[in-house]
Amino acid sequence: MDKAQKMHDLRVFAAEIRLETLKIIGSRGFGHVGGSMSMADTMAVLYGDVMNVDPKNPRWEDRDWFVLSKGHGGPVMYATLGLKGYYPIEATYQLNQPGTDFPSHTDRNKTIGVDMTTGSLGQGMSEAVGAALGNRVQGRTNRVYVAVGDGESDEGQVWEGAEFAAHYKLDNLTCFVDDNGMQLDGPVAQVMSHGKGLGAKFDAFGWHVIDVKDCNDVEQIYDAVQEAIATKGAPTAIILHTVKGKGATFAESTGAHSSQPSKEQWDEAIAAAEAALEAVKNEK
Amino acid sequence: MSFKLIGKHEKDKRANRDGYVEAMLELMAEDEKVVHVDCDLMNCINTGKLLKAYPERTFNAGIAEANAVGVASGLAASGLTAFVHSFGIFASRRVFDQAFLSVGYSELPVHILGSDPGVTAAFNGATHMPFEDCALYLTVPNFVVIDTADIAQTKSLTKKLAACPKPSYQRLIRKGFVTVYEDGSEFEIGKGYVLREGKDVTLIASGIMVDEALKAQEALEAKGISAKVIDMPTWKPLDEELILAAAEETGAIVTCENHQINCGLGAQISYLLAQKRPTPQEFIGIQNRFGQVGPQDFLMKEYNLLAEDIVKAAEKVIARK
Numbered sequence A: 001m002d003k004a005q006k007m008h009d010l011r012v013f014a015a016e017i018r019l020e021t022l023k024i025i026g027s028r029g030f031g032h033v034g035g036s037m038s039m040a041d042t043m044a045v046l047y048g049d050v051m052n053v054d055p056k057n058p059r060w061e062d063r064d065w066f067v068l069s070k071g072h073g074g075p076v077m078y079a080t081l082g083l084k085g086y087y088p089i090e091a092t093y094q095l096n097q098p099g100t101d102f103p104s105h106t107d108r109n110k111t112i113g114v115d116m117t118t119g120s121l122g123q124g125m126s127e128a129v130g131a132a133l134g135n136r137v138q139g140r141t142n143r144v145y146v147a148v149g150d151g152e153s154d155e156g157q158v159w160e161g162a163e164f165a166a167h168y169k170l171d172n173l174t175c176f177v178d179d180n181g182m183q184l185d186g187p188v189a190q191v192m193s194h195g196k197g198l199g200a201k202f203d204a205f206g207w208h209v210i211d212v213k214d215c216n217d218v219e220q221i222y223d224a225v226q227e228a229i230a231t232k233g234a235p236t237a238i239i240l241h242t243v244k245g246k247g248a249t250f251a252e253s254t255g256a257h258s259s260q261p262s263k264e265q266w267d268e269a270i271a272a273a274e275a276a277l278e279a280v281k282n283e284k
Numbered sequence B: 001m002s003f004k005l006i007g008k009h010e011k012d013k014r015a016n017r018d019g020y021v022e023a024m025l026e027l028m029a030e031d032e033k034v035v036h037v038d039c040d041l042m043n044c045i046n047t048g049k050l051l052k053a054y055p056e057r058t059f060n061a062g063i064a065e066a067n068a069v070g071v072a073s074g075l076a077a078s079g080l081t082a083f084v085h086s087f088g089i090f091a092s093r094r095v096f097d098q099a100f101l102s103v104g105y106s107e108l109p110v111h112i113l114g115s116d117p118g119v120t121a122a123f124n125g126a127t128h129m130p131f132e133d134c135a136l137y138l139t140v141p142n143f144v145v146i147d148t149a150d151i152a153q154t155k156s157l158t159k160k161l162a163a164c165p166k167p168s169y170q171r172l173i174r175k176g177f178v179t180v181y182e183d184g185s186e187f188e189i190g191k192g193y194v195l196r197e198g199k200d201v202t203l204i205a206s207g208i209m210v211d212e213a214l215k216a217q218e219a220l221e222a223k224g225i226s227a228k229v230i231d232m233p234t235w236k237p238l239d240e241e242l243i244l245a246a247a248e249e250t251g252a253i254v255t256c257e258n259h260q261i262n263c264g265l266g267a268q269i270s271y272l273l274a275q276k277r278p279t280p281q282e283f284i285g286i287q288n289r290f291g292q293v294g295p296q297d298f299l300m301k302e303y304n305l306l307a308e309d310i311v312k313a314a315e316k317v318i319a320r321k
């Protein structure tokens, strides 16, 4: 397949993920829209092309792993895995209902295809580091991807994981930093800033760092991942300059962390996401 | 005793966190040494109001709870009265070593606030549902441990804590609670409160379980059973005198907590009774299980925390007398 076609397909997948993410959270009426939507393009690149996975054999030993360390983004993961065929997408509309397999935070014992349990920010980073090391020790050539938030990167544990990964030269590990500029209480720059920047921090910790300027462009993310795969001797951090709430009409402009919009606002947002999907399908 | 029971089982439309914020606004106005440290959860408990009123004494540590507790320890050592907040899971499990050594062992009066106790974490689910937060703090020799029921109690006890030389852990319900007391009610650290008198059994509860105990008392009364109801907001130090007197008077105890049963309020009480006045006791609480996601009313049923469960336990314990 030529690259242009592949990128088109990934853009369509990203638009589908956005639409389904809204439908999933909308089924409950409220939830973490912001940090789910900002990850849609990355999820499309990973599960749409890059990652070697088998929906029919989710715990296949040689699969590539993905750990959503910012576990509150669960819905974007459920949308992606549902569209990928891990389970019927309708199943995900049980988000946060009694007895559900789709809780607000990703849980390896509840949802098929979820590799590690997260929700307590910082923990997924160490878990992913351990998985990368464990896979390497057992002679596997698979890769581990982890996504952390820019707010999450306040946690010491993120950096404890980072130093370990660099020390053990885990080049089978790639960390996406969802640098959407917002955390729960507001802008990262106001709540808890990151000195010379998250890229500079990872660089100081001995990682290969790639700064992706526009993270709603799947091609830039795709190219960055290819560079990460080709990088030997060090883990790679991909800094994603994203927009919190991207594609959710009620959340994009505010960068809200969690949202509980009205029925009308939900309808409007879902209609807009449907239109966006149609537009992407028809582009060329 | 200056509290007034409402006891109508009506959901409070306000947010309980406001009890904390109102207390802090008063404390910070009265005393320049009172400070608040948050962990990127100001929007969740409205402490943005503190930041607005006292920007020089309200700090956001970001999503870095262990550091926040360590910083609070330093603030306290420098002479300030430091309150620090995160969700209950993080304010206990995630910061425990810092709380133990930098605060407890160091004998510094830091007041740690854990929001969304037990099933009130509802839609945030298992990873955010603390059933063992108080248990951890009960093991630190000098910590005061508190589980408040509503706005009035939260406000009053927060103000008392500011004057308390010991460190503390206080649970803070954000929403999903019943108004038990009239606004302006006053409470003391280390005291339990008799809400209803009775002679056949004593129901001892705290937090969201106080209203369930009151409902159970009414259901028991309809069956001709007379139950005494005690609200025990302070789990440590326990109001031993009141518990021993109730054991003497009724000869049977049911403890009710939104927490693991084997290491919380009920366990503390049975430890006391086993030594000083062995008494049949039944336990309402989380039975050695993890949390899960869902609406609070579903979770209350799922974990057997309802008045009907208390009624059954009361009948059982009376039969054991």
Ligand SMILES: Cc1ncc(C[n+]2csc(CCOP(=O)(O)OP(=O)(O)O)c2C)c(N)n1
Residues within 6 Å of the ligand: A034, A035, A036, A038, A070, A072, A119, A120, A121, A122, A148, A149, A150, A151, A152, A153, A178, A180, A182, A183, A184, A244, A257, B039, B040, B041, B063, B090, B094
């Ligand atoms: C250890 C821990 N502390 C606090 C929280 C509560 N919390 C959940 S999401 C969040 C903000 C996360 O911000 P960021 O990492 O930037 O995520 P994003 O903006 O991408 O959604 C907070 C404070 C948590 N889940 N875990």
